[in-house]
Amino acid sequence: MSNITRNTSQLYRITYEAYSKFANDVNRCANLEQVAEVCRTHLKYLINFKIIRMTIFQNNKYFFFELFGNKVWYDLKEESEILDYEKELMLKGIPILTNEFPDKLIKNKLDINSLYDPVLWGWCFDKNERKVLVSLLADKEKVFSVGDVEILKLMVDCIQAKFSEIYLKRQLSIQNKNLSEAYKTIQSKNQEIERIVENQKQTIKARTSEITLKNEKLLHISALNAHNIREPLSRIQGIAELFEFFDDDACRTELIPKLVESVEEMDGVLKEVVDMASKELMDLKAKDL
Incomplete structure (x- = not known):
């Protein structure tokens, strides 16, 4: 046992x-x-x-x-x-x-x-x-x-x-x-988003620069127009004030010819202003395209 x-x-x-x-x-x-x-x-x-x-x-x-x-x-x-x-x-x-x-x-x-x-x-x-x-x-x-x-x-x-x-x-x-694959995908998407955001920043910056340039040119046109128009306009205003002090014959022989001359000068200035403004605006529009 x-x-x-x-x-x-x-x-x-x-x-x-x-x-x-x-x-x-x-x-x-x-x-x-x-x-x-x-x-x-x-x-x-x-x-x-x-x-x-x-x-x-x-x-x-x-x-x-x-x-x-x-x-x-x-x-x-x-x-x-x-x-x-x-x-x-x-x-x-x-x-x-x-x-x-x-x-x-x-x-x-x-x-x-x-x-x-x-x-x-x-x-x-x-x-x-x-x-x-x-x-x-x-x-x-x-x-x-x-x-x-x-x-x-x-x-x-x-x-x-x-x-x-x-x-x-x-x-x-x-x-x-x-x-890990999801993380890589997220990283890739984040990089893509960052590229898009950066491109948008650059686009906005470029557009801002263009708008600033346009505004500067428009201000330049406005200042130039005001300066060129002021002289003939001042003469017209001065001649108009003299009508009270001249008789009809003097007005016809002396003031009206000067008034016509000043109006024609102002018309020429306005044409120049319009032509210059049109050219500047056309240049700006061409840059947009």
Whole structure:
């Protein structure tokens, strides 16, 4: 009896040492490829199985992980990949132990004729509000028993935790990439806005300079006109005032000729003013075009 107890204790020690090595290696993994390689290397020393399959529900998709023989397969797919008994497991949460299993479980993985009295085990574990489905196909060559369930749970916890970590890092990486791209887009838009604002400033500055120049020219025209018109206008006003002091003959012979001369001079000045103003305005209009 003592030998049996000693052998059992030694077996548990070896098993948990193997699990410790497995858990440490998984913990060091940076991606799913590395996790798959660790599982391929270590799981055969922890539990007996022909096929082990894990299904983890994540953001409306399912992460599938399968280990059979010396091969590993994993992928993130839609719900349609879930097997019927897995749907039952997810719905009811009751573990299964049956000799019946779907062909899809072993298709392209195992030859059914190579199995000796196969048995399908199935569990649904709730891990941090996430359902994890575990299927294990064993036979009398690769015997799995109730006593192996605890080490299986530890193994599932380890893989599921690492998957969650990797998935979260991947999502954060995607979000960071999106944020980085959004930031670059914002920077580009800001630079474009700055260019537009600068162009507007330059346009406003140029238009302001043009308006200032036009105003200066208009003021120049006004001053010039006032100066040129004042002289003949003053003479006309002076002659008009003299009409009170001259008789009709003197007005006709002396004042009216001088008045006509001054009016003609003023008419000439006005024509010059109009011509000059027209030329200046035409020049300003041509610059606008």
